[in-house]
Amino acid sequence: MRFLIFILLSPVILQAAEFPDTLFLRTSDLQRKKQLIHEDALYKAAYEDLLQRADRTLGKPLYSVMSKTLTPDSGDKHDYMSFGPYWWPDPKKEDGLPFINRDGEVNPASRDSRSDRPKLSALTDELKILSMAYYLSEDNKYSERGAALINTWFLDKQTRMNPNLNYGQAIPGRTKGRGIGIIETRKLDKIVDALILFSGSKEFTDDIIRGTKKWLNDYLTWLLTSKNGQDEAKTKNNHGTWYDFQVAALALYCDRKDDALTVFKRVDSLRIPKQIKEDGSQPHELARTRSFDYSKMNIQGFLQLARLAEHLDFDLWNSNEKRLLKAVLFLEPYSNEEMKWPHKQIKTIRVESLFMVLKLAAPYKNKKIDQSAMGLTSKAGLEILFY
Template sequence: MASYKAAYLKGSAAEVQQVKLLLSDADKALGRGPYTVTSKTKLPPSGDKHDFISQAPYFWPDPSKPDGKPYINKDGLVNPESTALKDQEELGNVCKDAKALGLAYYFSGNEKYAAHAAKLLRTFFLDPATRMNPNLNYGQGVPGSSEGRSYGIIATRNLVEIPDAVALLNGSKSVDEKLVSGLKSWLKDYNTWLLTSKLGVEEGNNKNNHGTFYDVQVVDFALFTGDKALAKKTIETRTIPRISLQLAPNGSQPLELERTRPWNYTTMNLQGWVRLAVLAKKVDIDLWNYTTPDGRSLHKAVTWFQPYLLQQKQMDRQDVAPTSNYTILNLYNRASREYADLDVEKVFALNAGSARVPWAI
């Protein structure tokens, strides 16, 4: 990131263009928010508006039942009813905008971006009247069968943007020690919930992308709150064993490929792995180059995508919903710094309009 900023400050055309777009996005964020889970009209079962609530998106009324309950699973097909609950949207928005504003401050030094970021963060996480409680007891409930499920924890994977935003906002007068310590306290409490609650433990035991992003969150929040021992232990005892559970010797991801949205879920899961590799370096673990005795590795998981990105192959099954290459291209760009055999220049040339930036993984 530092070298990119240096190029921008020297007037390099490519970097100037991308930062201009970044600042435009941040300017829009200045007019949004603040966000909160407390503005909802439907309360969670606890009766506490500070508790997050969401409905499982792929569950629909059972046509064979008079009241449609319990709802039944239609994998990959989003029930519009689930979007009526806005807590997940509010959570996603505060994470996205805080990161965008942090980036704008990092590149421009303009305090207006930091001031609005601080306002968003205080409102969502710290202010007594509007803060979210650090739990996900009522995430992805299913009408007629469950008030909350472990699968709902995937909704908080974007919380990893908060430590990133705080780092980008370092040096701002708007982001004081009280705010930073408050955010650390909130994420430490949430990490404790992830590690000790029934739903958190269940999510940690999930074998697919849910397990990956559970590890991402636990490790990221542990590092942010100064618990390097927990971060290292999680990678050693949870993350490394997941390689054998998730990644085939040829680099494919069988658990994600069997879904009705195979491209979406394989790229999403790889995003989790790339984040974990970046985080693991902070505790002196090299996931980028780790290989199991039978040849499974993150390297192969990344290169598995190359013939698809080079338009030499097509997926055996198409997603039931629209797809995007945005995530995989950003991951490919980041991974190219680790793997010399990635044809990243050709990949981006075949995806016109995609830019190689260091902040999107």
């Protein structure tokens, strides 16, 4: 597998080259960023911010599904549990049941201690920060924290999560879990990248790497075979895109190339032509109350799939007459704060959030996109270290 091949260069940079490509950053990109944090003011500032954020994680409690205050219907707290974020008590009912939908409006109760979602989000965010901090600084305090986080969430029999999302995004009064909940594990690629970036540390033993890989493989099998997984595979908007992304990312890491190739073929023949119009608009996402956010989120998933597909020499960049490029160009003008988004958007637009989309589109070498990405660099903060 190409992103797991170690690249040996001259002895001068041998230590940096001991790391293989991550899912998205090539070894040469990683080495370049390691140089830029000493040569470029913006990268130096981003690096300092990265270390500060990494340091703030060190004293925090470890995350576990066992700390939620509710137990799923299975009777096993090891099963992940969460609630649909846009569902609210019905004010016309005394008990509020069944909950009703208010698209784009997050119910704070869906993010409290009854749910595992906040913990999983914090886990993946911290591992993203810690693994890059370790790679750039070579300080073992970051790999120690990373190993503890992974051991607690994935490996320790007392605290680990079972590799399923049977009870994801429940809706009180309606359902105890849905395939839609699988969107909540879309950042598991950060676990893969962390395992790769931490691989040179003494804390990341063969047992930790093998054990986590087995967990990810088991979860991949659940994604492909469970009712919830099969339901999510059939969705036609960003949920389908991010389902495919998760399957492809985990399949590549777990050496299941046939499963990854099946995804890439489906994205090429079904997802892209059915989700992105010739003008670059994404109708399913434009129909939402946060149409900018969801359009951006969906094309990010597609661009990341295109990068993954490179590992199997499958070209999604040029699929369907470059529909992905057209979708990026549809959004690109709104990297300018003076441009008004003409579709429904109930939340304030953060133009800097387009940075990662524009950077992911770099393979197109499109002058307009590259210039807009450059224009957002000063606002992107530490994200410049990851894209």
